[in-house]
Amino acid sequence: MEICLGAPLAEIGLYIKSLELSTEEQYNPAVVVDEENTNVEQNHIAVLTYYLLKHGVSMEFYHEISMLFKDLPRSYKLKQFKKGIKVPTISKTPGPYDGAQFDFMDIFQLHAADEIKQHRLYYEENQSFLVKVSGDGAQYSRTSNFCLLSFSILRDDSTLSCYEVHTIAVLKTSESYEALRDGFGDAIASINSLADDGEITLDGITYSVEVVCCADYKFLLNLMGMKAASSQHSCIWCEVKDVDRHKMNVRIHEQPKKRTLASIKRNARTQSLGCKNAPLLELELDHIVPDELHLLLRVMDMLIQALVDTAVAQDHYEAHDRGQSSINAEDGPKPCEEYKRVWGAFLCLGT
Known part of the structure; x- marks a missing residue:
């Protein structure tokens, strides 16, 4: 046949x-x-x-x-x-956790060479790679949790597909700082080495390499050795407290509120300002990017909650006008004013 x-x-x-x-x-x-x-x-x-x-x-x-x-x-x-x-070889991940890994440099060189073959004109003009490192934890069953580390090579002229995301390592454990440090130790060390070198040579041609990390916020907090998102100083990029985070007049991109990789390491030694452990990735914070999907989902959660609260409050005010509620109409802000304030604050972020 x-x-x-x-x-x-x-x-x-x-x-x-x-x-x-x-x-x-x-x-x-x-x-x-x-x-x-x-x-x-x-x-x-x-x-x-x-x-x-x-x-x-x-x-x-x-x-x-x-x-x-x-x-x-x-x-x-x-x-x-x-x-x-x-072909790259598969080996067991270090540490006490069950897992498997590729050698990061082996698979990066393999896929980088393939990228050059498929998009030769692009790399002849740019001679640079933008590498995005990603990771996430997931629960696959009631008793099974996995952590995955992957990378992809980005180009300016195209969008990323699932076939261009390459697995580096997989761990059978829940998402935590200790699991990432021990299980992904070899892979993270290779990533840091590549980011520090800033270049790679393929077929006698030297290409510059820029590494960024993009993941959900919990994964980023673990990578940077910080406390949970519910802590007082949970922002990776600034030292603003959680009670002041919603204030639009706080200039978080300026000192002394702005964080750096060096400040996180310094605070980790004293376990202050939300820093608990030494960061695993040696990347400056402008190369640490939160996942856009989770950001937009949280923004919509806040906006929808404001809409629902406004609708409920409006029902109470209308019931009060009909004499069916004991709410004092003079107490607190008007529902429409609160609704406009919350939505207006988010709209100001883009201006």
Whole structure:
């Protein structure tokens, strides 16, 4: 049966010419046959290696499976074949947490080289990479929590798709400072090294590299070693208290209220002004970006709450006018005035 499945395999120099399918219950690894290659076992090894890499299965896992199914090729043969393929290796994350990781520099160089091939004219003109590091924690079941760290390469001339987000590491644990420090320690160290160097050389050409971090606020607080969002000084970029944060006349972008990476490190040593631990990422705060989606969702929460409160208050005032409520109409601001004040404050942010 002739099929067209050669495109994904071509990435590692393999091509499927025919596929043999069977409905027999017993396991038979010999499913791919190369009509021009008499070494059938080598063909099996190539295809097995491809699928292990495609689905992120480690060689350690395959070794255990091959010990159970004796008809599978030995794991050392797959390792020998893999040496001739330029792919990043998967290893266990450091620390006490279950997890897996790629070497960040390996996968960055791999995807950066691919970016240059796909958008050669763009990189010939700019010769620079803008790398966005992202992360998040998620609950997958009642007892299972995962933390993910990923990166993507941004360009000015396009939007980002899900296929351009590349996983660096995954941890099976809840989101916390200790988990990020221990489990993502190798990856974060490589990210800091790349950001500090500010350049990378590919095929003899040196490209400048700028690293930014964009994530939800809880993840950013953990990365920067700060306390929870409910603390008095929970803002990453300024030292304004929570009770003064809504005041539009506070100039947070000026000293002494403005934070810097050095000030966070200094406050972490004394555990003051919302800083609890040393920051993990060595990035200046203008390269730490909150996720736009979560910002807009919170803004809409506040605006909708103001709208609902105004509607409820208006009902009470109308009931008072009809003599059906004991509310004094002279007490407190008018509902429409409160409604305009809250919405007007948000509109002033853009002016």
